[in-house]
Amino acid sequence: MAVRVQAEDFDIGAELDALTRGNPSIGGLCSFVGLVRDMAGGETVGAMTLEHYPGMTERQLEAIEAEARARWPLDATLVIHRYGRLEPGDRIVLVACASAHRAAAFEACWFLMDWLKTRAPFWKLEETGTGARWVEAKDSDDDAAARWGTTP
Amino acid sequence: MAVRVQAEDFDIGAELDALTRGNPSIGGLCSFVGLVRDMAGGETVGAMTLEHYPGMTERQLEAIEAEARARWPLDATLVIHRYGRLEPGDRIVLVACASAHRAAAFEACWFLMDWLKTRAPFWKLEETGTGARWVEAKDSDDDAAARWGTTP
Amino acid sequence: MKLLYFAWLRTRIGRSEEDLDPPAEVRDVAGLVEWLKGRGPGYADALANVSVVKVAVNQEYVPFSHPVRPGDEVALFPPVTGG
Amino acid sequence: MKLLYFAWLRTRIGRSEEDLDPPAEVRDVAGLVEWLKGRGPGYADALANVSVVKVAVNQEYVPFSHPVRPGDEVALFPPVTGG
Secondary structure, eight states, X not given: OEEEEESSOOOHXXXXXXXXXXXXXXXXXXXXXXXXXXXXXXXXXXXEEEEEOTTHHHHHHHHHHHHHHHHSOEEEEEEEEEOEEEOTTOEEEEEEEEESSHHHHHHHHHHHHHHHHHHSOEEEEEEETTEEXXXXXXXXXHHHHHTTOOOO | OXXXXXXXXOOHHHHHHHHHTTOTTOOXXXXXXXXXXXXXXXXXXXXXXXXXXXXXXXXXXXXXXXXXXXXXXXXEEEEEEEOEEEOTTOEEEEEXXXXXXXXXXXXXXXXXXXXHHHHSOEEEEEEETTEEEEOOOOHXXXXXXXXXXXXX | OEEEEOHHHHHHHTOSEEEOOOOTTOOBHHHHHHHHHTTOHHXXXXXXXXXXXXXXXXXXXXXXXXXXXXXXXXXXXXXXXOO | OEEEEOHHHHHHHTOSEEEOOOOTTOOBXXXXXXXXXXXXXXXXXXXXXXXXXXXXXXXXXXXXTSBOOTTOEEEEEOOOOOO
């Protein structure tokens, strides 16, 4: 059960190993990694800068994680989200959920990503061929979050 | 796009890195790792042996992977399944799907796990305090696979 | 009261944070936003369309009807785009 | 015809594979299974409940109505439990 907000990259293998090690009641571990894409809205993206709200970011991520643990029987959870300047191919976020059973691990991990997308205070500034632009929030992300029911 | 059936353990970090490296059109990577649990049906499990059908296993995994790629826009997929004797906490299976968008990555990864559970020819022999026993297939796994529609 | 601005609200207003003492008649977020709009063209531009302005008071999301008080930390920002 | 047995079908029959030449009247999986049951008590025990016996011919799942021919690789096994 951990939330980390950091500029540095993370080591997926080391993080996932640490999450399950020593707990043989875990049967399944689902994880999701978000990466910087080189295209957005038909334009080439050279880099992006992730701005965030220190303090509130951690609080919101912890609240989202607590909600996941209230909804599903989870043995371990992890959320790491980076900020700062990132280039295409760079890792942005890692979410992982471990449970005795695979359905809980899949659902909780997907839920965490969908809620994080609409609730964690991060903003992306993309550097494109035609200048820098703030990424606009997508209705599809709101719809994805709404699938999981009322936000508290 | 790869299927591997092997006795050796695998390195999750190295496998996932290799899957996305050099393809900046990937925006999301969903993975699932199945692990040996120390309890099953109320009994302690000291170890298990995974038997499989060499040749058919690879064919079935490749067919399942091809079905996932036909259903979702995937940039990369990976299935690794171990056989032989494994102990609690050991990794059994790794499934990973990379896509431009997270919903496709989550859905395809979950689909692969559900289908693999009901179609890949593996059988688990558990060593418990009361002797060795063959694990029985679960109706819940059939139900999970059926969610994804008709099997071909 | 501590005000924080993020993303394009920050760039349009021209600063990331400031300490302000709104007049006593500013009692909620809606009133605060209206008062801020009068502080200059950057504010007026940034806050022209409040349907795309999200608000957190003391680091929790709140609606525009939420009260604001001296000592609060009030953040204004566009819909989030992380993950 | 090459026969393969896995998991508890293998242990009850007492072997993992064998080459057999069923008589000409064995034309499909159902007929093959009936013929195998007559080969001894281990076969009869392993194949007593065909609702828990899965069949693959040449490494593809098939129903009991599927034809079998000389040269086929026919595998009999319980429902799978991997993953």
